[in-house]
Amino acid sequence: MTDLHYPFSTPPEPGDWLPVADGVYWLRMSLPMALDHINLYVLDDEDGWWIIDTGMGLDSTQEAWERLFADKMSAKPVKGIIVTHMHPDHVGQAGWLCDKWRAPLYMSFGEYYNARAFSTMTRDTLGWTTRQYYHQAGLTTEYLDQMRAKFRGFGSIVEPVPMAYNRLREGDVLHIGGREWQVMIGSGHSPEHVCLFNARDNLLFSGDQIIPRITSNISVMAVEPNANPLQDWFDSLARFQRDLPAETLVFPAHNTPFTGVQARLQYLVDHHEDHLQAVEEACLTPRKAVEMLPVLFSREIDSSQMSLALGEAVAHLNYLVTAGRLVRELDEQGVNVYTVVDESVRDRQGRAHSKDPAPMEV
Numbered sequence: 417m418t419d420l421h422y423p424f425s426t427p428p429e430p431g432d433w434l435p436v437a438d439g440v441y442w443l444r445m446s447l448p449m450a451l452d453h454i455n456l457y458v459l460d461d462e463d464g465w466w467i468i469d470t471g472m473g474l475d476s477t478q479e480a481w482e483r484l485f486a487d488k489m490s491a492k493p494v495k496g497i498i499v500t501h502m503h504p505d506h507v508g509q510a511g512w513l514c515d516k517w518r519a520p521l522y523m524s525f526g527e528y529y530n531a532r533a534f535s536t537m538t539r540d541t542l543g544w545t546t547r548q549y550y551h552q553a554g555l556t557t558e559y560l561d562q563m564r565a566k567f568r569g570f571g572s573i574v575e576p577v578p579m580a581y582n583r584l585r586e587g588d589v590l591h592i593g594g595r596e597w598q599v600m601i602g603s604g605h606s607p608e609h610v611c612l613f614n615a616r617d618n619l620l621f622s623g624d625q626i627i628p629r630i631t632s633n634i635s636v637m638a639v640e641p642n643a644n645p646l647q648d649w650f651d652s653l654a655r656f657q658r659d660l661p662a663e664t665l666v667f668p669a670h671n672t673p674f675t676g677v678q679a680r681l682q683y684l685v686d687h688h689e690d691h692l693q694a695v696e697e698a699c700l701t702p703r704k705a706v707e708m709l710p711v712l713f714s715r716e717i718d719s720s721q722m723s724l725a726l727g728e729a730v731a732h733l734n735y736l737v738t739a740g741r742l743v744r745e746l747d748e749q750g751v752n753v754y755t756v757v758d759e760s761v762r763d764r765q766g767r768a769h770s771k772d773p774a775p776m777e778v
Contacts (some may be wrong), residue, residue: 419679420628422672423665430476431483433458436673437619437665439593441488445471445480447505451630454505455669457621458484459592464495466592468612468621469669473508473573481509498522498584500623501606502531504573506669511575521581522590526607528581535574539567549638552752553726554706562719584610595619602656604649605632618664620677626656628680629671631687635727636734646688646735657681688732695732699742699756705729 424442428434433441439460444453459466471477494517499507507523510531514521523531542564550560588599590612597612602625612621624632636643657678664677674680691712698711708729709717717725733754736742742754 420674420676422628422674424673427453427455427672431480433484433488436667437617439595440619440667442667442673443480443484445477446474447472448474451670453670455667455672457667458489461495461593464492465489466495467497467513469500469506469623470497470509470513472505473512473575477509478512481513493517494519496520496522496582498590498610498612499527499531500611500621500625500669501609502527502534503606503624504535504570506623507531507535507577508574511578514578521578522584522610523581524584524601524608524610527610528577528583530607531570531574532577535570535577537569537571539564539569542567545641546638549641550726551750552641552705552746553730554704554751555722555726563722566719597621600656600659602652604634604645604652609652613660613664618661620660620664620666622666623669625652626666626677626680626684627668627670628666628674628676631684633724633728634688634731635724636730637727641730642734644731644734644738646692646731647738649688650685653681653685692732692736695729696736696741696756699736699754702753702755704751704753705733708733 424434424436427444428442430445433443436442441458441460443456443458445456446452447454454469454471456471457468459468471481494513496519497510497513499510499521501507502523507527510521513519521528547560550563551557555563584599584601586599586601590597590599595614595616597614600611600613602609602611605624609623609625611623611625613619620626634645634649636645660677660681662678663675665673665675666677666680667673694711695708698708705726706729709725712729712732713725733742733744737744737754741757743757744752744754747753
């Protein structure tokens with residue numbers, strides 16, 4: 417996007433950091449996937465450090481942290497660990513860091529308990545409701561058996577989540593490093609995603625809620641098959657559009673820090689509106705959720721991406737059903753079939769729209 421500006425041209429190496437504001441340091445850790453990195457941040461407080469997000473539960477991540485603790489962070493202890501949300505690349509090392517430093521964990525209620533639940537799931541805990549969700553989305557029995565056999569869960573890449581935490585709520589204020597950091601809660605990508613905003617200096621830690629070059633995955637998961645996370649996403653974007661100044665410097669969890677937040681927020685709204693139109697047009701002929709994948713993604717979806725991609729398809733379908741723009745019915749095989757309600761959609765079919773969302777991320 418040409419309306420965005422990136423003030424830092426070179427990211428830090430793992431085990432190092434880059435100052436991006438007074439008392440704010442940008443770190444980067446590796447991820448073993450197509451999205452090959454996560455940005456983490458450290459805040460300098462008078463008598464210690466605060467960590468924002470922790471990296472995935474991998475040996476290489478711990479080694480990178482240990483290099484920092486032995487060098488640039490050696491003069492002071494870690495005072496607190498703030499985790500924006502429950503996904504493994506964000507919460508993965510929270511347990512290890514909290515134990516190492518006897519430091520408290522800060523998360524929202526929804527993110528903490530989802531992290532606890534998902535990090536303990538195994539293939540043996542996948543019951544009939546999970547199988548029903550994917551069957552109703554259109555996956556075959558053979559594919560479901562393969563998915564279950566390969567299922568590893570979050571536990572393999574998340575250190576045991578601490579048994580206590582400090583709850584962050586919308587509007588809470590953390591006093592760190594001479595700044596007041598206001599908690600802003602987003603939703604859609606995860607249940608109660610924490611962002612931190614300093615109004616004095618217009619600084620925002622956005623986690624996965626606002627990323628400059630990729631679009632966050634918005635998924636319906638088997639645990640809540642009738643959820644409407646895309647509506648939650650739109651509602652959150654509207655609040656951020658209302659409350660964030662245009663000159664805000666954003667520290668995202670992926671890509672690089674940037675300015676131009678209002679342009680990015682509007683792009684994210686337009687991006688999903690465009691996809692909703694494409695899905696609605698596709699459902700002029702009754703369609704299953706799995707048949708929405710080529711509508712939403714121009715690339716082929718492999719098994720490692722299927723859960724997220726299908727979840728995103730169901731999120732768009734659930735939004736349209738809730739809005740009264742599609743009807744959902746079970747066919748004779750017990751699979752959900754979606755059909756457009758307003759036949760006038762046919763008149764606008766073929767209008768130009770994007771068919772290639774930016775890469776998904778966990």
